[in-house]
Amino acid sequence: MVSERGTVPVMRPQAARAWMLTEALALGLASMVHAGRIVPGYAHGHARIAEAVIATVLVLATVETWLRPADARRAAIFGQGFALLGTLVGLGTIVAGIGPRTVPDVVYHALLLSLLVTGLTWAVRCRQV
Numbered sequence: 001m002v003s004e005r006g007t008v009p010v011m012r013p014q015a016a017r018a019w020m021l022t023e024a025l026a027l028g029l030a031s032m033v034h035a036g037r038i039v040p041g042y043a044h045g046h047a048r049i050a051e052a053v054i055a056t057v058l059v060l061a062t063v064e065t066w067l068r069p070a071d072a073r074r075a076a077i078f079g080q081g082f083a084l085l086g087t088l089v090g091l092g093t094i095v096a097g098i099g100p101r102t103v104p105d106v107v108y109h110a111l112l113l114s115l116l117v118t119g120l121t122w123a124v125r126c127r128q129v
């Protein structure tokens with residue numbers, strides 16, 4: 001995609017890292033909530049595990065941007081794409097009545113989806129450094 005100035009934005013590895021670590025932190029906190037460690041009454045084992053796995057993938061994708069800065073765009077797309085898919089599965093479990101169906105869970109998923117879609121869109125639209 002071309003910006004208004006006629007150039008494609010550049011993928012900055014440090015910006016991708018900050019964004020993905022923010023997403024991983026949000027998922028890590030949700031995992032702790034679903035472990036019953038932060039807010040009592042919201043424990044849910046399956047959600048805890050899923051959020052921890054997704055957070056771990058985001059952290060690993062972030063590490064990849066340090067190890068291979070030239071592949072930062074690909075790592076950001078993969079990590080955030082995986083996280084988006086996992087979050088959509090979580091939202092699907094809420095809709096199906098399998099997962100936790102509390103107002104905070106629904107609000108959290110909506111906010112996380114917007115964060116992930118924004119990050120993934122940015123990564124896809126950028127060109128590699």
